[in-house]
Amino acid sequence: MGLLDSIILAATQALTAAPTPATVAPTLTPAEQAAAARITAAELSGHIRFLADDLLEGRFPGTRGEQLAVKYLATQLETMGYAPGAADAAGNPSWFQTVPLIEHTASVPPTLTFTRGADKVTLPTGPGVSAEVVVRSLADLERVTLQGAELVYVGYGIVAPERGWDDYRHVDVKGKVVVLTNFNPPWAGEGVRLWYGRWDYKYLEAARHGAVGALLIHTTESASYPWQVVATSNKAVGFALPKEADPDPRLPFQGWIAHDAAARLFALGGHDLAKEEAAARDVGPKGARGVALGVTTTLDMPVARTRLEGVNVIGVMKGADATLRDEAVLYTAHHDHFGVRNPPLPDQHNVFNGALDNASGCAAALTIARAIAATPPRRSVVVAFVAAEEQGLLGSHWLVSHSPVPPGRIAVDINLETANIHGRTSDVGFLGLGRSTVDGVVKALAAAQGRTVHGDPAPDLGWFYRSDDFELARVGVPGARVMGGPTYLGRPAGWGQEQAAAYFKKNYHQTTDVYPAQPATWDLSGAVEDAQLQLLIGLRLGNDPRLPAWNPGDEFEKARKTAVR
Numbered sequence: 001m002g003l004l005d006s007i008i009l010a011a012t013q014a015l016t017a018a019p020t021p022a023t024v025a026p027t028l029t030p031a032e033q034a035a036a037a038r039i040t041a042a043e044l045s046g047h048i049r050f051l052a053d054d055l056l057e058g059r060f061p062g063t064r065g066e067q068l069a070v071k072y073l074a075t076q077l078e079t080m081g082y083a084p085g086a087a088d089a090a091g092n093p094s095w096f097q098t099v100p101l102i103e104h105t106a107s108v109p110p111t112l113t114f115t116r117g118a119d120k121v122t123l124p125t126g127p128g129v130s131a132e133v134v135v136r137s138l139a140d141l142e143r144v145t146l147q148g149a150e151l152v153y154v155g156y157g158i159v160a161p162e163r164g165w166d167d168y169r170h171v172d173v174k175g176k177v178v179v180l181t182n183f184n185p186p187w188a189g190e191g192v193r194l195w196y197g198r199w200d201y202k203y204l205e206a207a208r209h210g211a212v213g214a215l216l217i218h219t220t221e222s223a224s225y226p227w228q229v230v231a232t233s234n235k236a237v238g239f240a241l242p243k244e245a246d247p248d249p250r251l252p253f254q255g256w257i258a259h260d261a262a263a264r265l266f267a268l269g270g271h272d273l274a275k276e277e278a279a280a281r282d283v284g285p286k287g288a289r290g291v292a293l294g295v296t297t298t299l300d301m302p303v304a305r306t307r308l309e310g311v312n313v314i315g316v317m318k319g320a321d322a323t324l325r326d327e328a329v330l331y332t333a334h335h336d337h338f339g340v341r342n343p344p345l346p347d348q349h350n351v352f353n354g355a356l357d358n359a360s361g362c363a364a365a366l367t368i369a370r371a372i373a374a375t376p377p378r379r380s381v382v383v384a385f386v387a388a389e390e391q392g393l394l395g396s397h398w399l400v401s402h403s404p405v406p407p408g409r410i411a412v413d414i415n416l417e418t419a420n421i422h423g424r425t426s427d428v429g430f431l432g433l434g435r436s437t438v439d440g441v442v443k444a445l446a447a448a449q450g451r452t453v454h455g456d457p458a459p460d461l462g463w464f465y466r467s468d469d470f471e472l473a474r475v476g477v478p479g480a481r482v483m484g485g486p487t488y489l490g491r492p493a494g495w496g497q498e499q500a501a502a503y504f505k506k507n508y509h510q511t512t513d514v515y516p517a518q519p520a521t522w523d524l525s526g527a528v529e530d531a532q533l534q535l536l537i538g539l540r541l542g543n544d545p546r547l548p549a550w551n552p553g554d555e556f557e558k559a560r561k562t563a564v565r
Contacts, residue, residue: 039531101309
């Protein structure tokens, strides 16, 4: 990523050694037990209640609501005894790390028209879920102008040299609009989403090949969320880091198209979408053949660009060991959400409160931070509430290059997202299981709670690549994102999966993600147990003299070995 220097080979070899017996002890020390007892449901609830209040207006980047949120978070850290972990423009200590953002506000036309000769298909871009296509621009352009741009289907839109796969083989998409199938081939098992299966990867690869736009075909199965989430998340207003901070190429426009609408476009050009999708899934050719659809589109979309500032909140608790305090355990949670619906719907609740996503994660981070402050581990503890996660992990992307502790000295990132509100579980899902020496720590501490550990319970969702710990992994920092479930105590088999599916169908990125009027409808006993586990992971790794390492051959092993120290 242009951020990394080198680290001594002997040190990296030490990182791959087996953990010490103390690290994997399946029982808790008295100090660990005392720390875990400091986690309470009341404290979690109180923080969530405030951060998800209408007063904070959905915590959208650059708004008054975000300012209220970050001042609350910083004030809480200060009362716990943390020190500011950032610096202001003059170099003075500060709680607030400025994240430079470019706000792109596209004047999206009410419809997009696709033509073939005298025939055409016109698709609405809104409002809301009435859209059949949604587009936005995050490029450095004042106006996106396409005149008769051709549409080309490129299957998954993946280039994976290590697998001999290239969807752009024998097709030139320069100056054209690519149409893409979501997800990825079953390289890691049927239904397992990799980085290649993420929309952000697909847009990036299309830009690398010179496309002027990209439309990703939506299905609920391939996206893991319904069309309403796409329509809500892909607003005309979007954010990006300045080009000097993120040099990756960007498309003039990017968007999603509903599957039924895509089928009509293919039919307009004399093609069968189902057949082309089947051809794209055929692993034999190792990539789609590329199909010119015979359809063109014209787009004239002004884009207003405004520079503004997002905010990361960073606090540091110095470690107890004079040597190890130069290293750190990192806790991250994003504080942003989607703001207020604009234009508002009459007689509707129009604030995207983000109670679970991610007021609950911030609440857990604050509660853990207070518990740690009473007895800090040997390593320092950094707590970072990052901005603009919902806009593409922008706050954490900025953090990794402006961290108070270099990435090579960060033992682990414990990322906190969407607390468990359904009660205690007999199991723990660990995103990243099998990737690093953190495994032994998580398994031992979960066992001390009487719980078992498994990998991602929903591998099709690609959660590993969807939150801020991914940005830390890219610069070599192992992660420990854990959450109880889906097996709930006293509940029938499958109940946990049903609750998760209901959340994604009804509340994910919607104005219904609220703190309940009757708090008792949330059972935070599971959130307490998860926060205790997250706390204990930080303490255990904060006291271990050796840094964790990625397992040999993992995609992030090289980044760890070359990480800035």
